[in-house]
Amino acid sequence: MKCIIITTINASTQTIDNHISNPNYDVIIVGDKKTPDCYYNMNCIYLDIKKQHELFPEISKLIPYNHYARKNIGYLYAIQNNYNIIYETDDDNIPLEHFDDNLNFDNDNIQLIEQPDCEWINIFKYFTNNAWIWPRGYPLSLIQKENKPNFIIKPTNIKPSIINGLVKNDPDVDAIFRLTNNSNNNITWEDNKKIVISNKNICVFNTQNTFWVDKDIFCLLLIPSSVSFRYCDILKGIIANVFLRTKNKNIAYISPNVIQLRNEHNLITDFRSEYSMYITNENILNYIYDDIDNTKNDKELMLQIYKNLLNNNVITDLDMLICNEWLKYF
Numbered sequence: 044m045k046c047i048i049i050t051t052i053n054a055s056t057q058t059i060d061n062h063i064s065n066p067n068y069d070v071i072i073v074g075d076k077k078t079p080d081c082y083y084n085m086n087c088i089y090l091d092i093k094k095q096h097e098l099f100p101e102i103s104k105l106i107p108y109n110h111y112a113r114k115n116i117g118y119l120y121a122i123q124n125n126y127n128i129i130y131e132t133d134d135d136n137i138p139l140e141h142f143d144d145n146l147n148f149d150n151d152n153i154q155l156i157e158q159p160d161c162e163w164i165n166i167f168k169y170f171t172n173n174a175w176i177w178p179r180g181y182p183l184s185l186i187q188k189e190n191k192p193n194f195i196i197k198p199t200n201i202k203p204s205i206i207n208g209l210v211k212n213d214p215d216v217d218a219i220f221r222l223t224n225n226s227n228n229n230i231t232w233e234d235n236k237k238i239v240i241s242n243k244n245i246c247v248f249n250t251q252n253t254f255w256v257d258k259d260i261f262c263l264l265l266i267p268s269s270v271s272f273r274y275c276d277i278l279k280g281i282i283a284n285v286f287l288r289t290k291n292k293n294i295a296y297i298s299p300n301v302i303q304l305r306n307e308h309n310l311i312t313d314f315r316s317e318y319s320m321y322i323t324n325e326n327i328l329n330y331i332y333d334d335i336d337n338t339k340n341d342k343e344l345m346l347q348i349y350k351n352l353l354n355n356n357v358i359t360d361l362d363m364l365i366c367n368e369w370l371k372y373f
Contacts, residue, residue: 045128046070048117052077052109053306055085056134063087065138068130073117076108090116102368105268105361111275112268114250115365119372122261129255129264136210136252136301145237145297146254148202155199155293157241158192161185162328164244166296168192170209170233175224179217179317180247180277182324201239203295204257204287207248211302215251218273218314219321237297242288245328250276252301260292262345262373265366267352269359273316274323278357281327282348289337289344323357330355342370 047062050073062070063086070087072078073095082089095103095116102119106112114131121129130143158164163185167176173191209232240246255261263283266275287293323330333351337344349366352358 044069044124044126045130046121046126047130047132048073048114048121049132049134050075050111050114050117051134052079053134054079054081057304058132058134058137059085059087061138062132067143069126071117071120073114075110075113088120090120102365105365105368107268110268111250111272112266115264115266115268115369118261118264119369122264122372127256127258129261131250131253131255131264132301133251135306136303138301139211139299142208142300143254145208145300146206146256148206148237148239148295153199153201153237153239154196155201155239155241157195158244159195160193161188162243162245164240164246165192166238166240166246167209167214169194169238170236170296170298171230172233174230176214176216176230177220178247179215179249179273180280180320180324181217183219183321184325196238199239201293203239204255204260204292205248205283205294206237206254206256206297207294208252208254208297208300210252211299213303213305215249217320218310218317222310222314232299234298237295239293239295242284242291242293245281245284246294246296247277248280248283248294248296250279251303257292260287260290262341262370263287265345265369267358267362268365269361270357271316271319273313274320277320277324278327278352281324282331285328285331285335285348286341286344289335290341326355327357330357342373345370 046069048071072082072087072089074091099119165177266279
């Protein structure tokens with residue numbers, strides 16, 4: 044069973060219409076206070092605020108309204124209804140034909156990529172022939188130091204637990220890139236490529252175009268609620284990277300499989316929302332790894348990571364409360 048999870052405050056878009064017409068997926072729309080009523084009459088699973096409270100009363104009351112983290116309710120619904128593939132996206136990412144063809148990592152041509160010179164890896168470089176670009180969440184202090192990365196690429200038989208797709212037209216870059224570069228719409232992504240990321244590296248990813256294909260790590264779907272809109276999904280991805288390292292599991296990236304017709308954004312507002320991300324990510328790994336104990340079980344490890352983030356003022360007590368409620372479902 045496969046599902047698509049979207050949270051939106053907009054009327055139905057081409058993205059949502061296309062996914063609803065795909066018979067291979069159930070579409071779960073997570074509503075918020077601003078979401079219009081049109082989804083009651085569409086062929087989807089619509090979780091309005093009332094339904095969210097009925098299904099998951101404690102955690103639904105804790106998650107702020109008008110916040111991207113309401114998407115967490117959709118994840119819990121999918122987990123409780125035994126979906127084994129969860130695809131998460133946004134309402135402005137139109138799927139290309141056969142958008143999930145690259146999910147097959149069972150053949151003999153899979154490769155593993157490692158960046159030995161740096162703990163972080165700028166995976167955009169691999170798909171763009173070293174173009175001047177970086178993903179949202181990549182530490183700013185590394186951009187000038189990078190020049191041409193020294194990637195090591197070798198065959199592997201690893202099957203990834205998370206598969207992140209790239210995006211045509213308007214890739215997921217930060218506000219600094221958009222404010223200072225004219226090249227983002229001219230980036231040429233290489234097609235028909237997919238690669239597993241070494242868990243020696245940290246590779247940022249987001250919730251824009253991501254397949255979760257390993258039920259054993261669905262607890263990592265949790266989006267923090269006490270950080271900004273432009274940081275919450277990035278922080279979730281970094282937590283997932285660290286967690287997967289301890290479990291010897293991996294993420295992968297594939298060539299663009301959607302095209303984004305980006306909703307209207309004010310770039311200065313985006314910059315303000317991303318500011319804590321720029322500052323915090325310079326030290327985020329030190330915060331997370333502070334006395335971390337890899338022998339803990341999944342729930343204990345998740346709680347320890349959240350406690351470390353709380354102790355370093357990355358998140359607030361609200362996220363500790365939500366994390367404790369969240370883990371009751373696993």
